Amino acid sequence: MATGRNHRPATSRSRGIPEATVARLPLYLRALTALSERSVPTVSSEELASAAGVNSAKLRKDFSYLGSYGTRGVGYDVEYLVYQISRELGLTQDWPVVIVGIGNLGAALANYGGFASRGFRVAALIDADPGLSGKPVAGIPVQHTDELEKIISDNGVSIGVIATPAGAAQQVCDRLVAAGITSILNFAPTVLSVPEGVDVRKVDLSIELQILAFHEQRKAGEEPGAPPETDTAPPAAPPAVSVAKRPPESGTDGDLPAVMPA
Amino acid sequence: MATGRNHRPATSRSRGIPEATVARLPLYLRALTALSERSVPTVSSEELASAAGVNSAKLRKDFSYLGSYGTRGVGYDVEYLVYQISRELGLTQDWPVVIVGIGNLGAALANYGGFASRGFRVAALIDADPGLSGKPVAGIPVQHTDELEKIISDNGVSIGVIATPAGAAQQVCDRLVAAGITSILNFAPTVLSVPEGVDVRKVDLSIELQILAFHEQRKAGEEPGAPPETDTAPPAAPPAVSVAKRPPESGTDGDLPAVMPA
DNA sequence: ATGCCTTTGTGAACGCGTGCACAAAGATTG
DNA sequence: CAATCTTTGTGCACGCGTTCACAAAGGCAT
Known part of the structure; x- marks a missing residue:
């Protein structure tokens, strides 16, 4: 796999x-x-x-x-x-960047002022929704995914930002890499597989919150003369026997990267 | 200091x-x-x-x-x-969260599906712009900053998300902490000072991109049978003598956290 | 039961990152 | 020019995190 x-x-x-x-x-x-x-x-x-x-x-x-x-x-x-x-x-040179997935987050990123200031330039906005094509976001017209390869090669882009739903991330990633991208900033909540030589950095809201929750729980359970730990009930079961019955919940874990791309 | x-x-x-x-x-x-x-x-x-x-x-x-x-x-x-x-x-319990700064990013975060799924619940959206007050974002009405303390104490919120411009971040942070928040997720491009016992996690797009640029430059200068390192030219000056003359550029480094809060 | 096969749990070695503490370098003053 | 004071640059030690490699544990077939 x-x-x-x-x-x-x-x-x-x-x-x-x-x-x-x-x-x-x-x-x-x-x-x-x-x-x-x-x-x-x-x-x-x-x-x-x-x-x-x-x-x-x-x-x-x-x-x-x-x-x-x-x-x-x-x-x-x-x-x-x-x-x-x-x-x-490497900030003395200009780095064209493409953002793929123009939903709430993608749009927010496109509007980010910190981009232009330090050598980064949004070369293009790409989304799979045909309805978005041509519509300007942050002054830049959104282009369709079909153009992805051409956009990257024409502009010599080497850095890509993925702000698509988790389900589309790997696929988009593969296309970006195949098109020549060698650095990726991933906002989608998924582990991306990339060939050697390609750098991936991940930004994951959900993970950050969970880490905070861990420490928060830790604090709550120790600082005050709090009770020894009510432990919310030890329902589950011993290692290899029974199986908890919590329903698979909705399929919405973090399918979208803090946004829905249209 | x-x-x-x-x-x-x-x-x-x-x-x-x-x-x-x-x-x-x-x-x-x-x-x-x-x-x-x-x-x-x-x-x-x-x-x-x-x-x-x-x-x-x-x-x-x-x-x-x-x-x-x-x-x-x-x-x-x-x-x-x-x-x-x-x-x-600590995900078996519910963690109410407040988001301060409802600009592009704040709104994107509010719409994030991954919140609700794993024990996190957006308890309130807060912004300093009176014009936003009452307007619903992601189905939740935005409240004014004046209400901050009351909101936090009424809902027993202990986790706060800062999505304001850099300039307002520390101030908001101080108020959040004073109001009882002990965990902060900071999207504003600034270093926050908090008292002991308060956890801060930072998410900074600009920094991530710069790290990628570093590696990108590294790759570009080595992989191909590139020369031993041209060093881009030693223009500037020796330690304590002259001073480069690059103008202070625009003041826009990354004042906003990938978004403008109204 | 006995033996084989699979997979966990962990002891130990290693390497990176951090922080201390201080010698060396340079400015500054008399 | 010498003495003093400030601040850098770094050798060194320590601790966390990662990885290896293997013994122990459990399942399964005979």
């Missing part, structure tokens, strides 16, 4: 920058951009770290992977660092 | 379940639910792992933290496991 790796096998240690550090660079960049707009010339690791919500030692170590860009006794030059990080992240 | 921790200080090792494992439980649950709907009685760690997109050894170790729910030589009882994981995640 077609599994397919997606997490980068090794550390992606190409030249050395750790994955964890890469994930924080955008955070630093955002904080630095804010400082830059306020015309602040330099920042210490301490100040910047606090602005980015991390520990200063971590920040210094992160920057050390990029090179020695600071000045001891002074700090870091804001403008210079903004440039260096932007370059490292 | 005003830093404030947000990552759980320790390992949240309350009774022992590692954070990394908690983050995967929703994945397993989703896969199990799908099997359950197809009336599959049991699964082996290998099958389930592949369905969830993880390695089987990891899955077994994860389950081992919950207890020994499998049967050697057979596998795991689907229904039983669904129940156990649901209980562990």
Whole structure:
């Protein structure tokens, strides 16, 4: 059953920058951009770290992977660092992006201001609903799925955003990959199988909420002199014997990615 | 200033379940639910792992933290496991949730089907725009920010979703926390400061795209028989001397969370 | 019952990420 | 130019998370 790796096998240690550090660079960049707009010339690791919500030692170590860009006794030059990080992240070039699945979420994403600002440009909006074709969303006309391959190849798009229902995600993903996409941001609640070399990042509202619920439950059951844990009833059954009878519920687990595409 | 921790200080090792494992439980649950709907009685760690997109050894170790729910030589009882994981995640109870900031994204979230299915219920939609008050979104009337405290206390809400512009996020966050919220899902592109005991999880489109861009650039510069690394030109300047002259660009970095709240 | 086959549960090794703590570097002042 | 003070850059240790590899457990057939 077609599994397919997606997490980068090794550390992606190409030249050395750790994955964890890469994930924080955008955070630093955002904080630095804010400082830059306020015309602040330099920042210490301490100040910047606090602005980015991390520990200063971590920040210094992160920057050390990029090179020695600071000045001891002074700090870091804001403008210079903004440039260096932007370059490292590949933000000095333009990245055309396509969004597939123009429902509530897809539309919200299309309207996102943060796209254009940092090197990302919405090259096209794609949806399977013929009724949407031609209608402008965020000023961009929606195109039909049939055009997918052509759009990607014509615009040299390498990053795709999937905002379709879970059921269509894998299929869309396969087409995107076949058309040349090598990076995917997936909002559909499904595990995507992709060939080696293709990066997939997942954004899943439902999962985030469940993680919060876990901690919330944990807090509720310990902090106050709360009862030992009523445990809502231990109905089910021992390992390999009976079977709980909770009905399969509605089929609506999270079929749609925080939205319905029309 | 005003830093404030947000990552759980320790390992949240309350009774022992590692954070990394908690983050995967929703994945397993989703896969199990799908099997359950197809009336599959049991699964082996290998099958389930592949369905969830993880390695089987990891899955077994994860389950081992919950207890020994499998049967050697057979596998795991689907229904039983669904129940156990649901209980562990706190999904056997109902979690009222409030969404603050009803713009494109907030509306998309309100329409999300995955909410209701797994124990989450949208208790209220809140926005600062008086013009939205009373208007129904996803069948629920939007209420004004003034009512925030009352709504939360009346409904016993402990989980809040922030989908406001970055500028309003911290303020909204503070009010939510003061009103009793202890878990926050933040879609605004800002670092939130919260007191100890409050959990914050962040969803940031812009950051995800930047991480993808990093890897994309990496791929483009290595895979083909590319030269040793041209380094795009060392334009800027040495650490503490000159200053690049890139204009502060537009102020639009990512002020809005993939949407504008009215 | 006995033996074989399958699959779990986990001990142990390894590697990444984090944070401490400090030496080195540079600015700044007298 | 020397002394002092600030802040970076990093060696080191520790802990979490992942993966391997295998013994133990249970089912099943003979």
